[in-house]
Amino acid sequence: MSNDAPETGAFFARDREWHPKPLTPGYKTSVLRSPQKALLSFDNTISEITGPTFGHSMLGELDNDLIHNFARNGESAIGERIVVHGRLLDERGRGVAGALLEFWQANAGGRYRHKRDGYLAPLDPNFGGCGRTVTDERGFYAFRTVRPGPYPWPNGPNEWRPAHIHFSVFGHGFAQRLITQMYFEGDPLIARCPIVRTINDPAAICQLTAALDMNATVPMDALAYKFDIVLRGRRSTLFENRLEGN
Amino acid sequence: MAQPLDYLKESPSQTAGPYVHIGCLPNFCGIAGVYPADLGHSMVNARTRGERITLSGRIIDGTGTPLRDAMVEIWQADAAGLYNSPSETRGTADPDFTGWGRQAADPETGLWRFETIRPGPVPFPDGRLQAPHISVWIVARGINLGLNTRIYFPENEAANAADPVLSRIEHKNRVPTLIARRDGAAYSHDIHLQGDAETVFLDI
Numbered sequence: 001m002s003n004d005a006p007e008t009g010a011f012f013a014r015d016r017e018w019h020p021k022p023l024t025p026g027y028k029t030s031v032l033r034s035p036q037k038a039l040l041s042f043d044n045t046i047s048e049i050t051g052p053t054f055g056h057s058m059l060g061e062l063d064n065d066l067i068h069n070f071a072r073n074g075e076s077a078i079g080e081r082i083v084v085h086g087r088l089l090d091e092r093g094r095g096v097a098g099a100l101l102e103f104w105q106a107n108a109g110g111r112y113r114h115k116r117d118g119y120l121a122p123l124d125p126n127f128g129g130c131g132r133t134v135t136d137e138r139g140f141y142a143f144r145t146v147r148p149g150p151y152p153w154p155n156g157p158n159e160w161r162p163a164h165i166h167f168s169v170f171g172h173g174f175a176q177r178l179i180t181q182m183y184f185e186g187d188p189l190i191a192r193c194p195i196v197r198t199i200n201d202p203a204a205i206c207q208l209t210a211a212l213d214m215n216a217t218v219p220m221d222a223l224a225y226k227f228d229i230v231l232r233g234r235r236s237t238l239f240e241n242r243l244e245g246n
Numbered sequence: 247m248a249q250p251l252d253y254l255k256e257s258p259s260q261t262a263g264p265y266v267h268i269g270c271l272p273n274f275c276g277i278a279g280v281y282p283a284d285l286g287h288s289m290v291n292a293r294t295r296g297e298r299i300t301l302s303g304r305i306i307d308g309t310g311t312p313l314r315d316a317m318v319e320i321w322q323a324d325a326a327g328l329y330n331s332p333s334e335t336r337g338t339a340d341p342d343f344t345g346w347g348r349q350a351a352d353p354e355t356g357l358w359r360f361e362t363i364r365p366g367p368v369p370f371p372d373g374r375l376q377a378p379h380i381s382v383w384i385v386a387r388g389i390n391l392g393l394n395t396r397i398y399f400p401e402n403e404a405a406n407a408a409d410p411v412l413s414r415i416e417h418k419n420r421v422p423t424l425i426a427r428r429d430g431a432a433y434s435h436d437i438h439l440q441g442d443a444e445t446v447f448l449d450i
Binding site for chain 2: 006007008010012013014015016018019020021022024027029030031032033034035036037039040041042043044045046047048049050051052053054058060062063069070089090091092093102103104112113114115116117128129130131132166168169172173174175177178179180181195196198199203204205207208229230231232233
């Protein structure tokens with residue numbers, strides 16, 4: 001965490017045209033799980049401005065290394081070894097320091113280590129599929145993993161998810177809480193995916209597509225992808241007529 | 247023409263999907279040995295100040311079926327109405343209370359459950375008090391952007407009637423969708439995603 005005083009301003013309003021809408025019938029499960037009534041809007045109170053934070057001290061040594069954090073001693077996960085790195089920013093372009101990122105993914109064959117995943121591609125005995133890290137004082141993060149495989153899912157009769165890594169992101173306020181997915185540059189399945197297409201704006205889809213980053217590779221070891229994540233910005237409190245405290 | 251506003255755009259949300267547990271609750275879904283415990287599993291310890299309560303419920307889809315793959319997070323003030331957050335400037339919250347919890351819906355019944363404490367009241371930006379409440383965030387397969395709602399307590403009738411957020415609900419017959427049912431120290435609260443009983447969701 002930086003030495004700057006914690007910020008206490010309300011967050012910029014969410015652009016709900018940019019985010020996917022709740023009802024996106026091409027993604028069938030959304031039909032019965034989408035609210036039909038309008039949301040109740042109000043400016044952030046302290047309940048939304050505050051949020052949990054997690055220190056670097058809670059992290060285990062291998063938490064950001066999915067190649068090894070589930071592997072037997074001396075072994076490692078099978079697949080295309082990659083580094084995923086980037087910066088957590090807010091909409092003002094400021095790095096978000098000390099923020100928890102959690103990630104999960106299928107293995108190189110597209111199989112998840114989850115009871116409900118019945119795909120015939122096998123589990124990798126050395127791959128669990130979960131990891132986490134905390135951003136540094138400028139908002140940077142990195143982790144190592146294997147590139148996940150695409151997998152079929154029962155939506156349309158022949159639907160395949162593009163290779164993707166799920167991200168759960170905490171900022172500094174509960175209203176910044178976000179879960180999203182990272183896709184890989186050049187994957188022809190991206191444009192076909194009904195979950196990707198819950199997003200209307202092509203520029204928003206680009207924002208979820210990580211670029212191959214040859215400058216960050218580890219020669220003779222791992223390729224690299226760069227994926228920056230943006231959370232809601234905060235208003236300044238300079239001119240608010242807020243009655244601080246009680 | 248004018249100068250461009252050089253704000254970035256928030257990363258767009260995507261569904262948490264059916265396997266959210268792998269990343270957020272790995273021990274719950276059988277991935278042992280990576281983390282010592284699932285984050286947010288426990289909110290209180292023996293020294294936590296305040297009245298212990300349990301909060302449980304289900305999330306129900308448009309056919310009346312409980313979601314069995316949802317994940318629920320709650321965020322709340324401590325017994326004195328202080329948040330355990332660096333952005334809390336009014337005082338220091340109880341260090342023995344996290345204020346944040348995370349639970350999965352049961353894979354068979356869809357029931358989720360938190361062991362927590364009764365929160366104190368916190369102020370609205372204009373200084374009025376808000377009634378004691380717990381903020382809730384829900385993600386699941388089929389939910390494209392996490393849903394925010396709140397849970398209030400049924401015995402706080404006067405405070406609820408004066409609450410600045412509840413007061414903004416135009417259709418008063420929808421206010422009860424944010425108020426839990428009480429049975430002693432146990433509160434239950436079903437969240438309906440759509441239909442006549444649809445819970446009030448918040449744009450915060």
